[in-house]
Amino acid sequence: MKHRILVIDDEQNARDALKTILTEEGYEVGEAGDGEAGLAALSSFRPDAVLCDIRMPKMDGLTLLARARADGHTCTFVMVTAFASIETAVQAMKAGAEDYVTKPVDVSSVLAKLEKVLEKKALKQENEQLRERLREKHKFSNIVGESNELQSVFDVVARAAPTRATILVLGESGTGKELIAQAIHEASPRRDKPFIKVNCAALTETLLESELFGHEKGAYTGAVGRREGRFELANGGTLFLxxxxxxxxxxxxxxxxxxxxxxxxxxxxxxTVKVDVRVVAATNRDLEAEVKAGRFREDLYYRLNVVSVTLPPLRRRKSDIPALVNHFLERYGEVHGKSLKGLAPGTLNALLSYDWPGNVRELGNVIERAVVLARGADLTADDLPIALRGPRPTNRTGDSLIPGATLYDIEREAILRTLELVDGSTSRAADLLGISVRKIQYRLKEYADAQHTPEKPHVN
Ligand SMILES: Nc1ncnc2c1ncn2[C@@H]1O[C@H](COP(=O)(O)OP(=O)(O)OP(=O)(O)O)[C@@H](O)[C@H]1O
Ligand SMILES: [Mg+2]
Incomplete structure (x- = not known):
């Protein structure tokens, strides 16, 4: 793509000379004969760089530069001056110019300087894009999980977060609803404004109303002064109900x-108080059922339900367990000053065999407890609560598994044991086994689902 250069000079001859040279060099060139026209061309021609004479009647180059910056134009300025003095250079730089050249213009030097400033500008833009991409990537960085179920939640969140649409987050207790609500705020243009949380179940109706909307002095006994509610505190930001x-x-x-x-x-x-608040609401109740039972207003339900995401229970996305275990091992290892190497054989299998009624919160608690109790360098099944320690669903007997076992069982052993070896990292296990991460995740889900088939006795 051709770079666009705008030449601003009151002398026609000077403009023509520069225009010829720059066009020959492959630039797209625009021109303006005075400051006003130059300012207008910044918007219409949108140059990458401006070659701007300093001495011009009506508006001089430095004033033009200052006005351009005030209008929010970020293009690079190279000033052209008849008087090469330190003072002019300093003035130009102070006003925000990138460089300057002297008149009469030396062709090779102006080309070299233009090339340099354009390259610098490109580099800066590239850096900015990189930072932007990094921000995108880390937007959900504290939410662990690679399962398709969680990825489709991220997908909806990533698309809806930048808008001001109300978002309803559904899911059983401990599935990460609050984490998602925070991520929505962080991924929105409101990220620098307040994120305010109200737990609607913790207060009586009267207290909750005053908590949300605030109250005037004397509104009720004990209301000694005016108090702002959460909606006002969240103004410009996000309110998590x-x-x-x-x-x-x-x-x-x-x-x-x-x-x-x-x-x-x-x-x-x-x-009447006006506010600009983005609402994210969460509940572990089945709101549709609440509507049917007449306990929840249908109109409010539809208003909240413009965009909704449902966090699946952990038992429906067991392929997230290895990554979550790692995450919690690291976190609680730090908290308790005990860094464990990983999981002893059989431990991951025990974790995958359990149903997790308390979801991710329960898994976090189990791992924290295990970290605290662990005696060795690895976390073992003995460090887990009794409910998790049942006999393993496969008849694992080490190498004697092979004669008499199906290939499927052997693959299962291989996948689970490798995962234990690499601390649950599905990508490292995939490398070692020579299969794709997707396949491992798919299999983990299968193993998990297999434990729910009614014909199999329940493992305790
Ligand atoms: N995907 C995840 N990655 C990392 N940590 C998670 C994840 N999901 C949940 N957690 C952690 O699990 C705990 C419970 O999550 P959170 O409080 O968001 O759940 P919740 O759905 O709001 O539960 P409740 O309905 O009981 O309020 C928190 O400590 C949270 O940090
Ligand atoms: Mg919660």
Whole structure:
């Protein structure tokens, strides 16, 4: 792509000379005869670099540069001056120019300088893009999991987060709803504004109302002064309404109004308060069932449900377990000053065989406990709670497994044992086994699902 250079000079001859040279060099050249025209061309021609005379009638080059910056133009300026003095150079740099050349213009030097500043600019842009990409990549960096189920949650979140759409996060207790709510905020343009959380189940109706909307002085006994509510505190940012399924019908009406009109009155007040708040709501209740049972307003449900994500329970995405175990081993290893090498044989199998009714939270607690109790360098099945220590579902007897076992069973052994060897890293296990990460994940899911087939006795 051709770089665009804008030449601003009041002398026609000087412009023509530069234009000829630069066009020959393969640049696309625009020109302006005075400061006003130059400013206008910044928007219409959108140059990559500007060659700008300093001495011009009406508006001089330095003033033009200052106005360009004030208007938000970031293109590179190279000043052209008849008087090469340190003072001019300093002035130009102070005003934000990248470089300067002297008149009469020396062809090779102006070309060299242009090339240099354009290269520098490209490098800077590349850096910025890199940083942007890194930010994208780390947006969900504290949310661990590679399962397709979780990836499709990330996908919806990544697309919806930048908007101001209300998002409803559903899922059993401990599946990571709060983590997702935070990620939505972090991935939104509101990330530098407040993220405010309200647990709607923790307060009585009256207290919750005043917590959300604030109250005026004397609104009720004990209301000695005006108090701002969470909606006001979250202005410009995100309000996370946790356990929203527990809100009383009276408050549901009020919430619906704020969601629709972004306005409300403080308790005991008549003045309408306007806010700009993005709401993320979460509940572990089945809201649809609550609507059917008449406990949750249908209109509020639809208003909240514009975009919804459901975090699947951990037992439905067991392929996330190895990565999560690693994550928690590292975290709690640090917390308790005990860095464990990994998992002893059989431990991962025990973790994969369990149902995890408390989901990721329960897994985190189990690993923390195990880290605290562990005696050796590896975490063993004995460090796990009794509920997890049952006999292993495969008849694993070491090498004697091979005669009499199906290839499927042998593959299962190979996958699980390799995973244990590499601390649950599916990518390293895939390398060692010479199969794809996807295949490992697929198999883990199969092994997990197999434990739910009714004909098999339940393992305790
Ligand atoms: N994918 C994940 N990666 C890392 N940590 C996770 C993940 N999911 C959940 N956790 C951790 O598990 C714990 C529970 O998560 P969180 O509080 O977000 O769950 P929740 O769905 O809001 O649960 P509840 O309904 O009980 O409030 C937290 O410590 C959280 O950091
Ligand atoms: Mg929660």
């Amino acid at each position: 946790d356990e929203l399924g527990d809100v009383s019908p009276g408050l549901q009406v009020k919430l619906l109004r704020v969601l629709q009109q972004q306005e409300f009155e403080r308790v005991g007040g008549t003045q």
